[in-house]
Amino acid sequence: MTLRRTEAHASNANETEALHIAAVDKAFARLGVLFDVHLQVSRGERVALLGPSGCGKTTLLRIIAGLEHADAGVVRIDGRIVAGPDVWVPPEQRGVGLVFQDYALFPHLNAATNVGFGLSKPAPTRVAELLALVGLSDKAEQFPHELSGGQQQRLALARALAPSPSLLLLDEPFSNLDVKLRHALRTQVADVVTALQTTTVLVTHDQQEAFLFADRVAVVLKGRVCQFAPPRELYTQPASLEVARFVGEANVLSGDADGQRCETALGTLTGRGDSGRVQVVVRPEQLRIVDGASPNATLARVQFAGTQSRLLVRVDGIEQQLAMTQPATASATSGARVCIEVSDTVSWFPHP
Amino acid sequence: MGASRRPSGGFALAGAAWLPALLVLLVPAWLLLRATGGDGTGLTRVTAPATLTLLVETVLLAASVVVISAVIACSTALLVARTDLPGRRIWSILLALPLAVPSYMGAFAAIAAFGPNGLLAERFGAELPEAYGPVGAALVLALLAYPYLFLPLRAALLGVDPKLEESARTLGLTPIQTLRRVTLPLVRPALIGGALMVALYVLSDFGAVALLQVDTFTSVIYTQHDAFDRSGAAALALVLVAVTGCVLLLEGRARRTWRGRLTATRSTAVSSDRLIRLGRWRWLATAWCSLVVLAAVGVPLMVTAVWASSSGATCTHCEPLGTLALNSVTVAGLTAVVCMVLALFVVRYATFGRHRRRDLPRRLLYSGFALPGIVVALAMVFMASSWVPVLYQTLPLLVVACTLRFLPQATDGLAPAMAQVRPSLEEASRTLGHGRLATFRRVTMPLIRRGWIAGGVLVFLTTIKELPATLVLRPTGFETLATELWDLSNEAFLGAAAERCILIVCLGVLPMLVLLAREVER
Incomplete structure (x- = not known):
């Protein structure tokens, strides 16, 4: 595969590289989930991990965030090794924002305190700024269960963005929304992360969503990254019959x-x-x-x-x-x- | 894959979760040692015909108490959670109060109030049924133990997702059919868990059965001990452990046949138009609740109050009430805190993992709740004097014994609360830059607080009532309300004893009121 780099080359990390994954393996109870995964994402790039459910894409996202230990391989964020042989950086020290599929909003905190949760000290202006960014300025006092699905989604995004993460991870963030809202929110989220120049990795099983959101799409099938390319190339020059069948x-x-x-x-x-x-x-x-x-x-x-x-x-x-x-x-x-x-x-x- | 993603928590968590369970397991091990020791006649007690009779009687008593409790708890929980019963918030509190009444107090009251020479007979001159015997004991125990069913049932009824019942109605079911086919199956875990606690309460109770002259394993074990037949008592206690094991297995089976899983829903306030309208039945419903509360709490309090005011309440050689109360609160408070801390580890260990064996420590701990206080206490004495003599007759050992007995109440309060904390909530906090401890303090704690404290309060008030373990294990010269109540009643200072009894109930009721007052807000 053309993505493969030798370790020697990889350690000579390039300045614009935001995320580097090399030779990551993962098994749950001896059942392999990820096999020899390699991935490099440039700073400011929007990337999608596309694959059917159970292909291991969410596991890969959780390994990047530090919520899961890889069995082998190296994960590097902004040139710093966060997971590898003898290295383990806990999730709270990785500077990674994660938007969960179920949003995981804290039910005991209102919108403003949810957004401010990741900030080391109270910063009302920063919170207000982010609520404004996602269009929830008038909902600051509301609790998560008082918000609609789309509002909850935007609140989760604002919360993840508040500590200015160098890397934003989105785990199927639009799958719980209806089609129209999904289109609108995807565009909005893409605009927000582009404006902030935040490197973003989106996990999805929806080919259209991946194509519309990402600069490059990694197709993950049965625990392997089968192809990592811009949407057009992926569609017109699939690397295998499986990829061709899955993409379109x-x-x-x-x-x-x-x-x-x-x-x-x-x-x-x-x-x-x-x-x-x-x-x-x-x-x-x-x-x-x-x-x-x-x-x-x-x-x-x-x-x-x-x-x-x-x-x-x-x-x-x-x-x-x-x-x-x-x-x-x-x-x-x-x-x-x-x-x-x-x-x-x-x-x-x-x-x- | 979902479950396997949960963090395992490592060896520290496993150790902290298994420690109390292993300590509880040491009790039967000690019993086995005891029963086979001495002249070796101990184990013959296990197969004696008298033991079989005792077994049948104990199981019958426990079963009938569970059934009566279930009737009381189901009816009252449905009334306060699902109908427009007048004052249902107040009733929610009043119906939980029997938890604070010690079983010896309930039995005393039954004897004093009923019977040929009882207070009620004297006043009304009517013939009343005897309080003594298995029927009286079953009624008294059911009236005191039903809150173990009532509280989880009420919480479960309030927690059922209204959408589920609404969809049943749209599918053509009447309210009664909905109740039977949707609501009750959904609250079945609460029903089973509560029934287990009631059954274990009966198995371990001494006060009520002894006073009402009914033989159960626990009461016979006490008699054997007093007759210095230690190996015989140990053999009987072993049978009791086996019975507890069977009860736990039954409970496990009953739970497993229920394959569904309640998804955590936010508690929705039951809007008043979803309540069943009682109409003219409301007076009958009110009368039923009044009868239950009056019989379980009113009569014991009245009888005790009559005694406290009539026969010489003053006692010259007694400790001041303040000191006694302080001692009682110290023991109960320490036990509650220790139980809350341990429950956190046990429940955490059980919740975050997919293997059934992770739930084993939590389930093993139930056996402590079923063991008579004296058995646990004597096992503690043995272990302390063999391994850590400095602990003998110290407060810490007493707290350990009470912890082993009452820890299940703390885990029962905490477990449903912990189940509500989705792993993604804690993970979200971690990715937002907070470590394990900060995550616990800022996310987990606020979400589990209510159930966690509720469990602690329950431990507190059962420890305040506890007598046998305290009698055996208290440091020399250390008197609590319960131990002095025991001494005074033996010396027939009934007035002074009654005074301490009322104080015990009050000390138990106070934290419960604070807790319940906030709980019934919803």
């Missing part, structure tokens, strides 16, 4: 590849990958209907989804149905014979 929707076809060409039931495609018997990933939006050409498929189903339509097509010679999208304005009727072609370069991976 993927139609998988069999094919025979030779160099940059691949023979499939949809004709000869161009793209990247090893030669030989392969599995080809075709994104739904890479398929399109060509007028006038001789038909090679039947429209099995047409679903209207607002701005676009979702079609299921049965291509001659292929067992499974393929999913594709097209603008809702284009007409399509189920049962119609059409000609389908691939409009873009694709990726393929060796057949297992």
Whole structure:
């Protein structure tokens, strides 16, 4: 993997590096959760850890925060080793802010005292500043249970940001909110951490959320970081079939590849990958209907989804149905014979 | 994965949690030594036919007290928590008061009030049933022990998430069906835990059963001791330990069949329109609560007051009441504090971990609550004189004995409170820059305070009432209210004895009132 660095290189920490994770392993009761995890995050960067539930991403976040001990490996924050062989910095000395999935607001303290909790001495102006930052100035005296879900979320963010952490960790912070609020809050949080230039690591299982929030996304599958790249690269050049399947929707076809060409039931495609018997990933939006050409498929189903339509097509010679999208304005009727072609370069991976 | 993320707490926590449990376990070990020692006839007592009879009688008594207590506690807890009973906040306090009444006082009152020559018979000239015998003992014990069920039940009823009952109503259940199919199953853990405490209370009680002339293991063990049949007494005590073990196993099974888990919800004030309207039944309900409080607290206090005022309350050779009260408060206060500290470790150890064995110390400690005070006291005497002779007849040893007996009351108060503290709350504090101690002080403590103090108060008032262990273990010349009450009643200075009895109740009631007055705010 290109992310891998030798220890010698890593110890020569670069000035702009906010978080460095090297060779971290973790098992619970002999059951492996994380395997040889490497991750480097630059100062001020927004990063997302994306993976299905149970993949170990939250455990990784807790290891960074110091709430969990790694079995092996090194964690460095701002160039300082906080966990490693013979080194252990307790969570309270790491200068890391963490927003919990359940927010973990102190039920016996009001909003203002919750925000001020991490400050070494009472600082009313700082508290007021943060409450204003998250738009809760008028709720300072309210207790957590008197606030709505979105307000609780913003309060938890303000509390985590109050001690000016060098690193902010967000553990699925939007998952308890409804869709509209989630979009609004994600944008707001991204704006806040960008304005403060706080390095941020977001844990999520929602691909869209990860893409919209982060500069770079690490896909975590079964305890391994499979790919760490900007969203566009992740989507267009997935490192493996698993990543391709997890990030966005993927139609998988069999094919025979030779160099940059691949023979499939949809004709000869161009793209990247090893030669030989392969599995080809075709994104739904890479398929399109060509007028006038001789038909090679039947429209099995047409679903209207607002701005676009979702079609299921049965291509001659292929067992499974393929999913594709097209603008809702284009007409399509189920049962119609059409000609389908691939409009873009694709990726393929060796057949297992 | 959730549970495994909880911190294990390390060896220090494990040590502090296991220490009291191991001390309690030393008691049966000592008993075994005792029973097999001497002329070796001790163990034959275990298999004697008389022991079987005793076993049946004790178990029957404990079972009937649990049933009667459950009826009283369920009905009254439902009334104060779920209906528009007039003055239900006041009733919540009054119904908890029997906790402060010593069982010997309740039994004395029953004998004095009822029976052919009793106060009530004299006044009204009516024939009344005898107080002596198993029926009288069961009633007296149930009236004094039901608060162990009432208090957790009331708290659990108030803690049930209203949404659950509301959804049951929308699914077509009537209020009564909702109560039976949703509410009661949800408060079942409280019901089982309370029933356990009542059963153990009966097993360890001496005062009431002795006065009402009923044989249980505890009363027979005392008689054996007085007859210097030490190995026989030890053998019987071993059987009692076995019975306690069975009760604990039953309780564990009953808990395990309940697979659900109450999610911690914030306590919502029960809005008045969710209360069941009693209508004209309110007077009957009020009468029922009055009857319970009057029988459990009113009659004993009245009888004692009559004695204190009539027959020569002055006692020339007695310690001043102030000194006695101070001594009692010292022992009870120290025990309460020690229990609160230990309970913190025991409950912490049990709560933060997923292995069932982490709950073992907490459960083992219940056996201390079931053991007669004299057995624990004599075990302490033996251990102190063998290993740490300097401790013999000192205040610390007395406090240790009372701690071993009453620690379960402290853990019972603390455990539900600790369960409410989600791990993420403490973790949030850690990531915000506070160490373990600061986190405990600023986050955990405020959240558990109420239950923690409640447990301490319960220990305080049971220690104030405690007699046998104090009699055996007190330093020479150190008198408490209970020990002098004992001496005086033996010398038939009933007036002076009654005075001390009332003082014991008052000292127990005071902290309870302070605690409950804040508790019933919700």
